[in-house]
Amino acid sequence: MRSATAALASAALVVVFGTALGGRCLTRSFGHGSVVCVCDARQCGALEDLRASPGPAAEDGSSAPFTIFTSSKAGMRLDRAEGNFTNGYATAGTKVGDKDDDGDDYDEGLEDGKTEQLLWSRGRVRIAVDVATQYQTVDGFGGAITDSAAINIHRLQPDVRDVLMRALFAPEGNAYTMLRVPMGGTDDSLRKYTYADSPGDMALQRFRLAEEDIKYKIPVLLNASRMTGGETRVIASAWTAPPWMKTTDQFVGGVLRRDLYQLWADYHVRFLSEYAQRGVAVWALTSGNEPINAFFTPLLIRFNSMGWTPLQQRRWLGRHLGPALRRSPFNATKLLALDDQRMLLPWWLDIVFRDPTVRDLVDGVAVHWYWDIVDPRIGLEATHQHFPEKFIISTEASSADKPWDLVKVQLGSWTRGEKYMTDILKDMNAWVTGWMEWSLVLDTQGGPSWSRNYVDVGVMVDHARQEVLLQPTYYAMAHFSRFVPRGSRRVRLQVERADLSPAGEDQPDEQGLSGRAQVDATAFVTPRDDVVLVLHNSGDSDTSVSIRDPRVGVARVVLPARSFNTLVYSGAERGADEASGEAESSGAGAGDSSESESEADGAGAAGASTEADGADAAGTSTEAGGPAGASTDADAVGASTEADGAGAVGTSTETDGTVAEGTSTEAGGPAGASTEADAAGASTEEETERVRRQRKEI
Ligand SMILES: *[C@@H]1O[C@H](CO)[C@@H](O)[C@H](O)[C@H]1NC(C)=O
Ligand SMILES: *[C@@H]1O[C@H](CO)[C@@H](O)[C@H](O)[C@H]1NC(C)=O
Numbered sequence: 226m227r228s229a230t231a232a233l234a235s236a237a238l239v240v241v242f243g244t245a246l247g248g249r250c251l252t253r254s255f256g257h258g259s260v261v262c263v264c265d266a267r268q269c270g271a272l273e274d275l276r277a278s279p280g281p282a283a284e285d286g287s288s289a290p291f292t293i294f295t296s297s298k299a300g301m302r303l304d305r306a307e308g309n310f311t312n313g314y315a316t317a318g319t320k321v322g323d324k325d326d327d328g329d330d331y332d333e334g335l336e337d338g339k340t341e342q343l344l345w346s347r348g349r350v351r352i353a354v355d356v357a358t359q360y361q362t363v364d365g366f367g368g369a370i371t372d373s374a375a376i377n378i379h380r381l382q383p384d385v386r387d388v389l390m391r392a393l394f395a396p397e398g399n400a401y402t403m404l405r406v407p408m409g410g411t412d413d414s415l416r417k418y419t420y421a422d423s424p425g426d427m428a429l430q431r432f433r434l435a436e437e438d439i440k441y442k443i444p445v446l447l448n449a450s451r452m453t454g455g456e457t458r459v460i461a462s463a464w465t466a467p468p469w470m471k472t473t474d475q476f477v478g479g480v481l482r483r484d485l486y487q488l489w490a491d492y493h494v495r496f497l498s499e500y501a502q503r504g505v506a507v508w509a510l511t512s513g514n515e516p517i518n519a520f521f522t523p524l525l526i527r528f529n530s531m532g533w534t535p536l537q538q539r540r541w542l543g544r545h546l547g548p549a550l551r552r553s554p555f556n557a558t559k560l561l562a563l564d565d566q567r568m569l570l571p572w573w574l575d576i577v578f579r580d581p582t583v584r585d586l587v588d589g590v591a592v593h594w595y596w597d598i599v600d601p602r603i604g605l606e607a608t609h610q611h612f613p614e615k616f617i618i619s620t621e622a623s624s625a626d627k628p629w630d631l632v633k634v635q636l637g638s639w640t641r642g643e644k645y646m647t648d649i650l651k652d653m654n655a656w657v658t659g660w661m662e663w664s665l666v667l668d669t670q671g672g673p674s675w676s677r678n679y680v681d682v683g684v685m686v687d688h689a690r691q692e693v694l695l696q697p698t699y700y701a702m703a704h705f706s707r708f709v710p711r712g713s714r715r716v717r718l719q720v721e722r723a724d725l726s727p728a729g730e731d732q733p734d735e736q737g738l739s740g741r742a743q744v745d746a747t748a749f750v751t752p753r754d755d756v757v758l759v760l761h762n763s764g765d766s767d768t769s770v771s772i773r774d775p776r777v778g779v780a781r782v783v784l785p786a787r788s789f790n791t792l793v794y795s796g797a798e799r800g801a802d803e804a805s806g807e808a809e810s811s812g813a814g815a816g817d818s819s820e821s822e823s824e825a826d827g828a829g830a831a832g833a834s835t836e837a838d839g840a841d842a843a844g845t846s847t848e849a850g851g852p853a854g855a856s857t858d859a860d861a862v863g864a865s866t867e868a869d870g871a872g873a874v875g876t877s878t879e880t881d882g883t884v885a886e887g888t889s890t891e892a893g894g895p896a897g898a899s900t901e902a903d904a905a906g907a908s909t910e911e912e913t914e915r916v917r918r919q920r921k922e923i
């Protein structure tokens with residue numbers, strides 16, 4: 226039997242510290258905050274199948290294993306650590322006479338699930354997982370096979386190309402299953418073209434796929450499909466109709482001629498047929514890339530575009546594309562509206578779906594991330610509320626798209642990785658079913674791009690050195706795509722922060738430090754019943770997080786400063802007799818109070834403040850509440866993972882991208898120390914000291 230001390234000491238804390246920068250990854254710094262992982266023909270440390278389930282709980286229910294993977298600004302890349310969830314009853318072998326810090330018999334404390342409570346209360350951020358409450362089903366993650374992406378892939382030597390393809394699509398890589406393919410040219414092409422560039426080709430007699438399709442994109446799509454075991458889903462979007470079909474006779478800007486609405490619909494069906502003949506089944510068509518762009522031409526947008534107003538889009542979908550598609554052999558192809566910035570939600574769809582025929586014909590909504598900074602996610606929630614039967618999918622993201630982004634490619638930028646991570650988390654917490662990057666592979670200039678619209682993405686290739694550079698953005702996606710397969714369901718989380726006052730204000734700890742915990746989270750249950758939490762510590766301090774699932778107990782982990790984390794455990798039920806002890810007891814306040822006081826004292830003496838448990842003593846642990854006007858569970862959950870304070874003050878403001886200025890208040894060394902699943906052998910003196918105190922207290 227394990228003693229209570231052992232339970233706390235060995236199972237309480239997993240300190241996630243990497244042993245070496247990047248683990249197996251060969252890293253390189255370009256001076257943009259973090260590193261890239263370099264792959265070439267000889268090696269690629271990024272390739273490892275991480276999908277194995279940690280397995281079920283111990284037979285006696287005493288412990289349930291979890292695995293946590295961490296990538297950090299300091300250089301960890303999917304580094305692995307292991308630990309156990311613990312439940313109070315497992316420690317019942319403690320010898321009688323042990324006193325806990327209230328002077329009660331320890332065994333008595335155990336009746337209340339004491340060990341769990343200790344673990345739980347010591348998390349600076351506490352996350353309760355509620356797998357019974359489920360939301361949207363995941364479609365998957367991926368990006369666009371543009372001409373540029375496919376040409377970049379093609380230009381690599383075969384063995385390097387193979388490494389890159391595996392990094393994107395294979396189970397040992399990012400396992401991308403959602404691919405967007407442009408119909409014709411885009412800004413990420415070598416030239417402007419469509420498939421019917423002969424003016425007046427009213428019967429599409431000269432419709433031809435391009436060399437870009439046949440030679441570059443389709444081979445990538447076919448290989449990707451093979452690598453994912455046929456799981457690939459392709460979403461096709463046109464950037465513009467042939468110039469002669471438009472009011473302006475230009476590739477850039479203008480709208481479709483009203484008399485050619487049907488021809489443009491037929492063009493889409495023809496495309497589906499051409500791709501099908503070459504072995505590529507298209508899963509969905511969008512209504513066309515970023516229709517709003519056409520109205521900003523040529524001031525801001527200098528690449529292929531065609532405008533729709535919501536009324537025009539409604540007419541074309543309802544009277545032309547929708548019916549043509551449903552009459553065709555490709556009648557199962559899904560139709561997605563909008564395919565533009567989410568700040569247009571729900572306004573755009575309120576207009577498009579006012580026609581019930583159109584609402585019936587359209588399956589979902591495609592959104593882009595570029596202006597998410599001005600959209601505090603409300604549009605997604607409203608869209609779901611107005612049209613709960615539509616799925617929402619994010620079909621484009623890349624960095625440095627703005628004119629004021631002067632340095633387009635910033636290899637190794639952690640900030641850009643964090644922007645992806647933040648956006649995916651927020652999208653997932655607001656009904657989005659999948660998330661796609663723009664061009665999946667660009668060169669180190671951010672192209673090629675005929676329109677010189679260079680951007681920064683997750684996988685960059687250095688053709689001269691025949692190297693593949695995997696960026697922090699690639700890892701931001703990896704933390705989802707490698708662990709959250711299609712068919713996973715998002716589940717409810719309740720997030721509390723120990724360092725928030727009831728007013729939602731930043732609460733200084735006993736030393737006056739106010740390094741604020743900045744941990745955002747989302748969670749899923751996979752088809753094989755694993756629970757996957759994705760945790761983003763965007764703060765500059767290491768932060769302890771307690772995670773509780775009534776089915777397996779409580780785990781506590783320390784997330785390194787500026788880190789992405791994926792924690793996986795099996796959700797298989799353990800013995801039913803445990804259930805009653807799991808409820809968070811109302812006595813938590815009292816227990817925590819004395820616990821935190823003694824810990825605070827000890828900490829003071831040792832000169833090392835460990836955690837902000839003082840907040841508990843003041844009874845300030847706040848449940849995150851919903852944003853203004855929140856009425857559904859989903860809102861509350863979403864809000865709870867948003868910026869600090871949103872819940873308590875009842876607003877829905879977010880603070881995208883803010884990073885705590887606070888000083889580290891956590892025990893622990895800089896990321897880069899050794900991985901520790903055993904607090905007794907913890908990597909810092911403070912941690913050892915703290916554990917010693919805990920033992921004394923127990
Ligand atoms: C988790 O618990 C099991 C069973 O008690 C034990 O064998 C294993 O070593 C523990 N794992 C860790 C990482 O502590
Ligand atoms: C596709 O796979 C074949 C066979 O393995 C390989 O020869 C070819 O280079 C691959 N092409 C791409 C673009 O991945």
Ligand SMILES: *[C@@H]1O[C@H](CO)[C@@H](O)[C@H](O)[C@H]1NC(C)=O
Pocket residue numbers: 551553554556557
């Ligand atoms: C779709 O087309 C197939 C044959 O191509 C047909 O059997 C099926 O009924 C059609 N479905 C709908 C909803 O029209």
